[in-house]
Amino acid sequence: xxxxxxxxxxxxxxxxxxxxxxxxxxxxxxxxxxxxxxxxxxxxxxxxxxxxxxxxxxxxxxxxxxxxxxxxxxxxxxxxxxxxxxxxxxxxxxxxxxxxxxxxxxxxxxxxxxxxxxxxxxxxxxxxxxxxxxxxxxxxxxxxxxxxxxxxxxxxxxxxxxxxxxxxxxxxxxxxxxxxxxxxxxxxxxxxxxxxxxxxxxxxxxxxxxxxxxxxxxxxxxxxxxxxxxxxxxxxxxxxxxxxxxxxxxxxxxxxxxxxxxxxxxxxxxxxxxxxxxxxxxxxxxxxxxxxxxxxxxxxxxxxxxxxxxxxxxxxxxxxxxxxxxxxxxxxxxxxxxxxxxxxxxxxxxxxxxx
Amino acid sequence: xxxxxxxxxxxxxxxxxxxxxxxxxxxxxxxxxxxxxxxxxxxxxxxxxxxxxxxxxxxxxxxxxxxxxxxxxxxxxxxxxxxxxxxxxxxxxxxxxxxxxxxxxxxxxxxxxxxxxxxxxxxxxxxxxxxxxxxxxxxxxxxxxxxxxxxxxxxxxxxxxxxxxxxxxxxxxxxxxxxxxxxxxxxxxxxxxxxxxxxxxxxxxxxxxxxxxxxxxxxxxxxxxxxxxxxxxxxxxxxxxxxxxxxxxxxxxxxxxxxxxxxxxxxxx
Numbered sequence: 367x368x369x370x371x372x373x374x375x376x377x378x379x380x381x382x383x384x385x386x387x388x389x390x391x392x393x394x395x396x397x398x399x400x401x402x403x404x405x406x407x408x409x410x411x412x413x414x415x416x417x418x419x420x421x422x423x424x425x426x427x428x429x430x431x432x433x434x435x436x437x438x439x440x441x442x443x444x445x446x447x448x449x450x451x452x453x454x455x456x457x458x459x460x461x462x463x464x465x466x467x468x469x470x471x472x473x474x475x476x477x478x479x480x481x482x483x484x485x486x487x488x489x490x491x492x493x494x495x496x497x498x499x500x501x502x503x504x505x506x507x508x509x510x511x512x513x514x515x516x517x518x519x520x521x522x523x524x525x526x527x528x529x530x531x532x533x534x535x536x537x538x539x540x541x542x543x544x545x546x547x548x549x550x551x552x553x554x555x556x557x558x559x560x561x562x563x564x565x566x567x568x569x570x571x572x573x574x575x576x577x578x579x580x581x582x583x584x585x586x587x588x589x590x591x592x593x594x595x596x597x598x599x600x601x602x603x604x605x606x607x608x609x610x611x612x613x614x615x616x617x618x619x620x621x622x623x624x625x626x627x628x629x630x631x632x633x634x635x636x637x638x639x640x641x642x643x644x645x646x647x648x649x650x651x652x653x654x655x656x657x658x659x660x661x662x663x664x665x666x667x668x669x670x671x672x673x674x675x676x677x678x679x680x681x682x683x684x685x686x687x688x689x690x691x692x693x694x695x696x697x698x699x700x701x702x703x704x705x706x707x708x709x710x711x712x713x714x715x716x717x718x719x720x721x
Numbered sequence: 722x723x724x725x726x727x728x729x730x731x732x733x734x735x736x737x738x739x740x741x742x743x744x745x746x747x748x749x750x751x752x753x754x755x756x757x758x759x760x761x762x763x764x765x766x767x768x769x770x771x772x773x774x775x776x777x778x779x780x781x782x783x784x785x786x787x788x789x790x791x792x793x794x795x796x797x798x799x800x801x802x803x804x805x806x807x808x809x810x811x812x813x814x815x816x817x818x819x820x821x822x823x824x825x826x827x828x829x830x831x832x833x834x835x836x837x838x839x840x841x842x843x844x845x846x847x848x849x850x851x852x853x854x855x856x857x858x859x860x861x862x863x864x865x866x867x868x869x870x871x872x873x874x875x876x877x878x879x880x881x882x883x884x885x886x887x888x889x890x891x892x893x894x895x896x897x898x899x900x901x902x903x904x905x906x907x908x909x910x911x912x913x914x915x916x917x918x919x920x921x922x923x924x925x926x927x928x929x930x931x932x933x934x935x936x937x938x939x940x941x942x943x944x945x946x947x948x949x950x951x952x953x954x955x956x957x958x959x960x961x962x963x964x965x966x967x968x969x970x971x972x973x974x975x976x977x978x979x980x981x982x983x984x985x986x987x988x989x990x
Contacts, residue, residue: 422889442893455890459908459987468904469894501987521895 370397373557374419374525379428381414388414390581391428396525396559401551403560403568405604406578412561413529415578419559420449420527432524443472448523452530454514456502462488462513463498469521487516491550508539515550528560532567544570565605569593577601598719602645609651609689611644613718621718626685631661631713642720648679648692650715653699653707660710664689668703682709750966757960764956775956785945785961791857792941795932796925799864803921806865807872808914814873815880833870840867841934848935855937863935864925871924872917879913912980919976923969 372395381389389411396402406412417423419430421442429436437445448469456465464471466487467480475483485495491512497505502513511531518526528547532540548571551558562568568575569589576586577600585597596602599610613621613630621630621644630644657663666684678698680691691709693699701707756764760772779785813819814826832840844863845855853859883906891905892898907914929943936944942965949958 420893422893442889443895443897447893449890449893451886451890453884453886455884455886457887457891457905457909459911468891468896472891472895472897472900472904517894 370399372396373398373433374559375429375431375434376419377429377431379415379418379425379430381411381418381423382426387581389418389425392581392583394576394583394586396557399555399557401548401558401560401571401573402576403562403572403574404576404578404583405562405565405568407563407604410578411581412563412578416449416527416529416559416561419525420447421445422449446523447525447527448518448521449527449529450514450518450531452533454510454531456510456514456517458503460502461498462493462500462502462505465502465513466516466520468517473521483520484516487519490519490553491516507535508543511535511543515547519554523556525557525559528558530562533562533564540567547571565592577604594717596645596717596719598721599643599645602643602717602719607648607690609646609648611646611687612641613644614641615639626664626687628662628664630716632718633713633716636718637720639718639720642718645717645719646711646715648690649677650711651689651691651709652693652697652711653691654710655708657708657710661713662716663708663710665706665708667706668699668701670703671699682707684709750963753959753962753966757956757963759956762955764959775960779957779960779964782957785957788940788942788945788961789964791936791939792926792943795857795861795864795941796922798861799868799925800918800921802861803865803869803872804914804918806869807876807917807921808910810869810873811876811880811913815877816883816885829870829873831870832866833874835867837867837928837930838934841931844931845934855935857936857939857941860932860936860939860941863931864928867928867931868921868924872921875917875920876910876913879910883909915976915980919973922972926969926972927965 374394374396376392376394379389379392380387392415404412404415414423418425421437421440421444424438430438432445432447442449457468460468463481463484466484467475470480470483481498484498488495488497493509493512493516497509497513502510505513514531532543535543544567547558551571560568560571565575565577572589574586574588575592577584577592579600585592585601587595592601593605596605602608603610611626611630612624614624616622616629619632621632621642622628623630624641632644652660654660654663664682664684666682666689669681669683669688671681672679674692677692677694680693680699682689682691689709691699699707755766755768757775758771758773759765759768760770760774810829813822814829841863844859844866848855848859887905887909888901891901896904927943928941929947932941932944933947940948942961946958946962946965949955
């Protein structure tokens, strides 16, 4: 386990707006140098949480500790943290250089020192030094992103917060910037705290992920843990397309389908339950030649197929339910559409969630 | 080919229409200038004898220079006060979400739609009731009632396009409240504030109905023009009218020049 000291600690942090609880008793420790991402759908309270950490809101109850010091009431301009906003919030009336130097100017750093630092940061973020005098309005989306990062780095904050800064950027550039951000995190060694509604984005970049729902942290873990051991149905479905089978307790440790006929072998270590959901990822399902090829199986018809590039996705109808099966192109299903097929999975590739 | 012929005919029609509109709008102004260059006391057309004597007389007149001074003083004070009030009002109007904001927005805008003559009369009654002697100072107040809402609206438009995250970002990057104001809010809203100031000045400079009721013994340029039209017309009237229009045009052109120069200075860095 990672034993680095925690730089940021949240103890029962709660934020209420009128009668509405936006953030509900959150306990969390973020480690020094970690890339921690909070994921959640819109309205889950993740932005409010981040704003409290940055000092733009104060918690209604609970404590925020920065290096063991309570900072609940400390305003944003006196915290050693910096936020990169969704809109980036670059100052449109200032040049790239003036934007980057802004935090230094506010701290009374001399002009020539500021400029030296700005040029250094342009290098770090792989922007040409000629951009120093350019207007920010003349920069492209990716360049603006880098300017915002350079500005955030300028005063050497201890933690950088990111409020979905990539959400407005087109897919291809976003993919590039995700990796770039991870590289920059590694090079700088700073603590990054990122929020997004895209789990895919979180998976690519994060050391750890916290999944938020209705103001609460539902699960915290490494991307691997979140992906393979979702704590509940919400987390499992948030991780992308999954197949969910409603089950109840059956004989000899098996489960019996509620909407589907069948007796399913459960993964090891499943908690006791009366009713639960069995989650099977599309890539864990495969086409079987015979019932003996997998521990669990279902009979259905192939309804449609979609090419996803390196993979192919199939819709298989089993009774009223539609199952999604994803195979690598090399392992593509060879039969035609509307044919009866046998699909199946091994118990270890499924997850049982109880709510 | 037929299509291009049609397109060029359309273009000619658009030009013709634009030309007619421009003439329609600016001919009266030109007429004022022509009337002021007439040597005789009464306006006849075509002008028989041209002269600049009414211009000389007008420019030499102490009365006129006092009028202009009064108008400028009122306009400058109205501009200064209304920009400050409207700037704060616009932030409340367009930025912050608070209880009663919708009501505030409606109430602020209402005076714009009052008939100015009625507003002037109402203010006159008020000043009398309060026992305030009427002078150019009461006119300043009257102008403010009507002009502050308009300037608020003008600045609000700029505030609406202002990303509130800019101020938060500045604060987050270590700026004090005051620095946020001087480094971010004012510079970003500056075009709106500037055009608001121009509006304030020009609306006050040209205002007649409110001044008529509230200046008391003092007189502004528009009031004088009206009074002389009613009784005692000379070509001095269109002369002063032309000066007034030219002054307004100069203010506008000067404002435009400042904007262009500021923009050039910024991009020339």
